[in-house]
Amino acid sequence: MKTLHVSTRVNGDETDFVCAPDETLLDALRNRIGLTGAKEGCGTGDCGACSVTLNGRLVCSCLVLAAEAEGAEIGTIEGLADGDKLHVLQQSFLDHAALQCGICTPGILVASKALLEKHPEPTDEEVRYWLAGNLCRCTGYDKIIRAVQDAAQKLRSA
Amino acid sequence: MVKVAIWGSLRHATDGAAEVEVEAANFKQLLDRLSADYPGLKPQIERGVSLAVDGKIYREAWFTPISPDSEVVLMPYMQGG
Amino acid sequence: MAFDQQQKRDFKVVGTRPVRPDGIDKVTGRAMYGADLSAPGMLVARVLRSPHAHAKIVKIDISKAEGLPGVKAIVTSADLGRPEDEALRDTQDNCLAYDKVLYDGHPVAAVAATTPEAAKAALAAIEVTYEKLPHVTDVDAAMKAGAPVVLDGRAYEEVPAGWSQNVTNHCEFGHGDLEAGFAKADLILERSFKTEATHQGYIEPHACLASVGPDGRGELWCCTQGQYMVRETCAGILEMDASQLKVTPSEIGGGFGGKTTVFIEPVALALSRKAGRPVKLVMTRDEVFRASGPTIQSSTDVKIGMTRDGRITAAEATLRYSGGCYPNMTCMMGAQAAFAAYDLDAVRTYGWNALTNRPKEISYRAPGAPTAIYAVENVLDEMCQELGLDPIDVRLTNAADKGTKSSYGVTFQDIGLKTALEAAKAHPHYSAPLGPNQGRGLSCGFWFNFGGNSSVTLSVNTDGTVNVTEGNPDIGGSRASISMIAAEELGIPYEHVRTLVADTASIGHSDTTDGSRVTFMVGLATIKAAREATQKMCARAAAIWGIEPDAVEWIDGAAQPAGPNAGKFPPMSLAEIAATSLKTGGPIAGHCESTADGAGVSFGVHLCDIEVDPETGFTKVLRYTVVQDAGKAIHPDYVEGQMQGGAAQGIGWALNEEYIYGEDGLLQNPGFLDYRIPVASDLPPIDTVIVEVPNPGHPYGVRGVGETSIVPPLAAIANAVSRAAGVRLHELPMSPPKILKAVMAKG
Numbered sequence: 006m007k008t009l010h011v012s013t014r015v016n017g018d019e020t021d022f023v024c025a026p027d028e029t030l031l032d033a034l035r036n037r038i039g040l041t042g043a044k045e046g047c048g049t050g051d052c053g054a055c056s057v058t059l060n061g062r063l064v065c066s067c068l069v070l071a072a073e074a075e076g077a078e079i080g081t082i083e084g085l086a087d088g089d090k091l092h093v094l095q096q097s098f099l100d101h102a103a104l105q106c107g108i109c110t111p112g113i114l115v116a117s118k119a120l121l122e123k124h125p126e127p128t129d130e131e132v133r134y135w136l137a138g139n140l141c142r143c144t145g146y147d148k149i150i151r152a153v154q155d156a157a158q159k160l161r162s163a
Numbered sequence: 164m165v166k167v168a169i170w171g172s173l174r175h176a177t178d179g180a181a182e183v184e185v186e187a188a189n190f191k192q193l194l195d196r197l198s199a200d201y202p203g204l205k206p207q208i209e210r211g212v213s214l215a216v217d218g219k220i221y222r223e224a225w226f227t228p229i230s231p232d233s234e235v236v237l238m239p240y241m242q243g244g
Numbered sequence: 245m246a247f248d249q250q251q252k253r254d255f256k257v258v259g260t261r262p263v264r265p266d267g268i269d270k271v272t273g274r275a276m277y278g279a280d281l282s283a284p285g286m287l288v289a290r291v292l293r294s295p296h297a298h299a300k301i302v303k304i305d306i307s308k309a310e311g312l313p314g315v316k317a318i319v320t321s322a323d324l325g326r327p328e329d330e331a332l333r334d335t336q337d338n339c340l341a342y343d344k345v346l347y348d349g350h351p352v353a354a355v356a357a358t359t360p361e362a363a364k365a366a367l368a369a370i371e372v373t374y375e376k377l378p379h380v381t382d383v384d385a386a387m388k389a390g391a392p393v394v395l396d397g398r399a400y401e402e403v404p405a406g407w408s409q410n411v412t413n414h415c416e417f418g419h420g421d422l423e424a425g426f427a428k429a430d431l432i433l434e435r436s437f438k439t440e441a442t443h444q445g446y447i448e449p450h451a452c453l454a455s456v457g458p459d460g461r462g463e464l465w466c467c468t469q470g471q472y473m474v475r476e477t478c479a480g481i482l483e484m485d486a487s488q489l490k491v492t493p494s495e496i497g498g499g500f501g502g503k504t505t506v507f508i509e510p511v512a513l514a515l516s517r518k519a520g521r522p523v524k525l526v527m528t529r530d531e532v533f534r535a536s537g538p539t540i541q542s543s544t545d546v547k548i549g550m551t552r553d554g555r556i557t558a559a560e561a562t563l564r565y566s567g568g569c570y571p572n573m574t575c576m577m578g579a580q581a582a583f584a585a586y587d588l589d590a591v592r593t594y595g596w597n598a599l600t601n602r603p604k605e606i607s608y609r610a611p612g613a614p615t616a617i618y619a620v621e622n623v624l625d626e627m628c629q630e631l632g633l634d635p636i637d638v639r640l641t642n643a644a645d646k647g648t649k650s651s652y653g654v655t656f657q658d659i660g661l662k663t664a665l666e667a668a669k670a671h672p673h674y675s676a677p678l679g680p681n682q683g684r685g686l687s688c689g690f691w692f693n694f695g696g697n698s699s700v701t702l703s704v705n706t707d708g709t710v711n712v713t714e715g716n717p718d719i720g721g722s723r724a725s726i727s728m729i730a731a732e733e734l735g736i737p738y739e740h741v742r743t744l745v746a747d748t749a750s751i752g753h754s755d756t757t758d759g760s761r762v763t764f765m766v767g768l769a770t771i772k773a774a775r776e777a778t779q780k781m782c783a784r785a786a787a788i789w790g791i792e793p794d795a796v797e798w799i800d801g802a803a804q805p806a807g808p809n810a811g812k813f814p815p816m817s818l819a820e821i822a823a824t825s826l827k828t829g830g831p832i833a834g835h836c837e838s839t840a841d842g843a844g845v846s847f848g849v850h851l852c853d854i855e856v857d858p859e860t861g862f863t864k865v866l867r868y869t870v871v872q873d874a875g876k877a878i879h880p881d882y883v884e885g886q887m888q889g890g891a892a893q894g895i896g897w898a899l900n901e902e903y904i905y906g907e908d909g910l911l912q913n914p915g916f917l918d919y920r921i922p923v924a925s926d927l928p929p930i931d932t933v934i935v936e937v938p939n940p941g942h943p944y945g946v947r948g949v950g951e952t953s954i955v956p957p958l959a960a961i962a963n964a965v966s967r968a969a970g971v972r973l974h975e976l977p978m979s980p981p982k983i984l985k986a987v988m989a990k991g
Contacts, residue, residue: 025361035279035280036282040273041273041276041279041280042272042273042274043273044277044279044447044448044497045279045449045526046447046448046449046497046529046916047529047915047916048528048529049529049915049916049917051529051915051916051917052447052529052916054447081273082272082273083272083273085271085272085273086272091268091271091272095271095272098267098271099263099264099267099268099271100263101881102261102264102721102881102882102884102885104267104270104271105498105719105720105721105882105885105889106446106447106448106495106496106497106498106499106719106720107266107269107270107271107275107495107497108277108446108447108448108495108497108498109447109497110270110271111271111273114271129929130925132924133924133925133927134924134925136923136924136925137923137924137925137926138923139923139924140445140447140916140921140923141447141924142444142445142446142447142498142500142889142892142893142921143498143719143720143885143889144885144888144889144892145888145889145891145892145922145927145930146892146922146924146927147888147927147929147930148881148884148885148888149924150924150929168653170415170416170417170652170653171415171416171417171418171592171594172402172414172415172416173402175402181419203401206400206401207400207402210400210573213694215653215654217655217657218654218655218656218657219657219841219842219941220654220692220694220841220842220843221841222694222695222696222839222841223696223697223839224839224841227841234654234655236652236653236654238580238652238653238654239415239573239576239577239580240573241577241692241694241759242573242574242577242607242611242758242759243501243607243610243611243691243692243693243694243758243759243760243761243951244444244499244500244501244502244504244607244608244609244610244611244758244759244950244951
């Protein structure tokens with residue numbers, strides 16, 4: 006199978022990689038450019054652990070072909086913090102103990118950021134429905150919802 | 164002598180007795196005595212047992228002292244998730 | 245003072261809520277899990293699995309596959325020896341089938357190749373000749389004489405004659421005169437229940453990176469609850485010396501008991517040994533569902549007698565569990581736990597285990613208890629309804645307390661069940677009004693907890709900071725709780741302590757992270773290690789001051805003269821002693837390598853409100869409250885996290901999650917789309933109430949908290965649904981079609 010050359014931007018950096026035509030964006034991120042923050046929990050778009058943004062849109066990177074990243078802007082968990090300054094959501098997850106094993110955390114943070122950019126003042130129910138595509142098996146979601154709402158409030162008053 | 168409570172399905176090895184008495188000062192001696200006096204208990208003891216002494220469950224601690232007035236209960240080997 | 249004697253003390257660090265030490269790595273994507281590590285020259289592995297529920301392996305022909313480009317190694321069970329130990333042999337056969345495949349997805353062969361595509365092509369080129377055998381996947385069917393036999397000759401001596409060869413265990417617990425007890429009852433109810441197997445559903449599939457050199461030395465990186473368990477099991481299967489196999493635990497993306505055995509690690513090591521290159525093996529979600537270790541499937545009968553005023557006079561339960569294709573002892577845990585919450589004069593429980601053509605069950609939070617207690621609490625609730633009694637009052641009337649002889653024979657020490665029931669009764673949730681089609685349910689829950697073995701080294705660094713090295717993978721925040729305990733004992737800030745989970749070569753044996761034992765046992769070992777270190781620091785201070793070591797004591801993070809006769813010296817802090825330690829006798833460390841027992845049982849009470857849609861049978865969970873005795877909560881956030889997480893898993897078990905096997909014996913829903921675990925929009929906020937009835941077996945009073953929380957939701961939800969729908973359901977999960985059917989049948 007012939008490989009493809011892809012030029013893209015990941016977290017603002019120009020990035021090139023080669024990939025197989027049927028390779029997923031998740032595999033390319035993890036195996037071609039070493040960004041292992043996005044996780045494969047299912048490979049079928051059901052768990053959200055591989056959540057990234059593609060041109061600002063929240064996607065499961067296991068359902069996107071790597072080749073589709075050509076000319077696009079990809080956002081991953083590795084780009085959430087600004088240098089050594091954590092994003093408000095990241096700090097909020099720490100402060101609210103909104104993670105246990107942490108495997109779902111990158112996906113949930115990426116998804117939450119996408120939510121708050123679209124809806125800066127969501128209701129709890131809106132947060133729960135927005136995050137319904139991100140499975141967490143440790144927390145029962147309670148502390149996650151609180152962390153997102155606290156971050157939303159801080160972002161609004163910033 | 165220490166009185167040891169035996170769970171129901173092991174009582175085939177103790178002539179139906181729910182409690183047996185053995186000479187033992189610790190967990191190891193107790194298991195050895197039980198195996199010797201009641202050979203029918205041996206397979207289960209080899210598969211693994213826990214021992215509750217005065218309400219505390221010990222999974223494996225041969226030299227845990229046992230006094231004659233202790234409540235001693237033989238239990239299956241504890242597992243957990 | 246005896247070490248385990250409790251002191252009344254004001255805690256400085258314990259009970260606070262600092263940020264966990266592994267937090268930053270986990271919110272930035274830096275934390276390294278099982279699948280995140282790669283090595284130069286690494287091959288990727290794929291596993292060929294049985295397409296049948298039960299079949300004899302006639303022949304495996306790998307000759308075509310071996311010749312394909314990029315294929316570097318293929319292994320089957322023929323590449324492994326035959327361990328003498330039966331349990332180890334079962335584990336090995338579960339990793340690579342020997343002469344039969346016993347379930348859909350049972351591994352048959354594995355390939356290591358240069359690319360995933362080459363590995364996949366090789367799998368397709370392996371020719372396996374099967375001879376299909378009749379199969380059985382249901383526990384009740386498997387027990388009957390004449391059922392297809394999964395494995396023969398595996399019944400323990402305790403199993404009476406007349407059953408299928410599949411029946412491996414039979415156990416009985418209890419005391420008192422049942423007949424006399426039932427004779428005293430005003431109401432006797434007898435009900436039967438069935439629950440389907442569920443899966444732990446950890447989001448991280450099993451993953452490992454194995455490397456074995458030509459000298460036979462190996463390194464293994466994997467996600468596991470127990471690196472020593474992995475080492476011993478793999479060394480046994482591969483006939484290696486334990487010292488030559490270094491196992492490093494990655495961050496673990498959930499376990500809940502499911503990562504307390506091996507599925508892929510020996511296979512990856514065997515491939516690496518054959519290929520002479522590192523091999524990475526990661527399971528897909530489909531493989532995790534089909535061929536890791538779900539729970540038992542259960543079929544249960546419960547009979548309870550009660551007086552008009554709510555006193556239980558006799559109680560009996562028979563549990564028939566199937567833990568899949570290899571023997572296991574889970575029915576014994578269930579049979580002991582079923583009536584543990586109650587003080588009963590006459591109680592009997594019987595447990596059975598039968599082999600079926602399903603993957604071997606592995607622990608899932610309080611293994612065996614949820615399904616047993618579900619059935620018991622369901623019957624109790626129906627009795628309360630029938631007698632017009634308050635369900636909490638009835639439980640309080642019968643609740644086990646200190647001095648109660650439990651149904652499994654042990655007399656309880658201090659326990660927190662009554663305290664938890666009273667807290668539940670006083671909670672505003674219990675008296676809140678309910679609307680139409682809504683119901684409130686509650687259930688008690690119980691788990692044993694245990695201590696076991698662990699090793700801890702606590703090193704005092706020359707700059708006054710401290711490292712704790714331990715051998716138990718951190719699943720739910722234990723590095724935070726261990727650091728807090730070290731800081732508490734030493735009297736230094738939490739931020740000055742860093743706790744590290746080490747590989748098998750860096751510290752001595754530690755039992756697997758299970759049984760809710762880590763904060764209890766590793767915490768206890770940390771206290772002991774810290775006290776050894778403070779003793780050494782006192783001796784150093786004494787030497788500096790020129791007084792006797794026993795004239796110095798450790799108070800508030802500093803060595804101080806013990807009383808006026810010892811002399812007048814200003815307190816010498818840990819940092820000061822550490823700074824000169826290399827001149828005063830060398831590095832300072834405390835160790836503890838030991839066994840701890842006395843974990844202290846844990847009780848909980850859950851309350852829930854649900855609404856059933858009578859048109860669709862859909863259940864919405866409206867409100868949920870968890871009350872649990874933690875003994876002493878070290879880090880309340882993560883105690884609450886355990887309570888909420890267990891509740892959410894139990895809610896899934898009650899309402900949606902199930903293994904669905906077809907007539908063909910194949911698993912029909914091996915994915916998160918069809919095996920639906922609760923998502924954020926399925927759940928309400930989960931309120932928590934931590935009660936603290938100190939465990940007398942721990943100096944701070946700590947009890948294990950990780951498992952009890954999955955026990956009550958099954959019955960709490962079932963009782964709420966039954967009250968809302970006006971009809972009792974006796975099967976889990978209570979998925980919408982089942983509820984709708986029950987509602988329609990009621991008319």
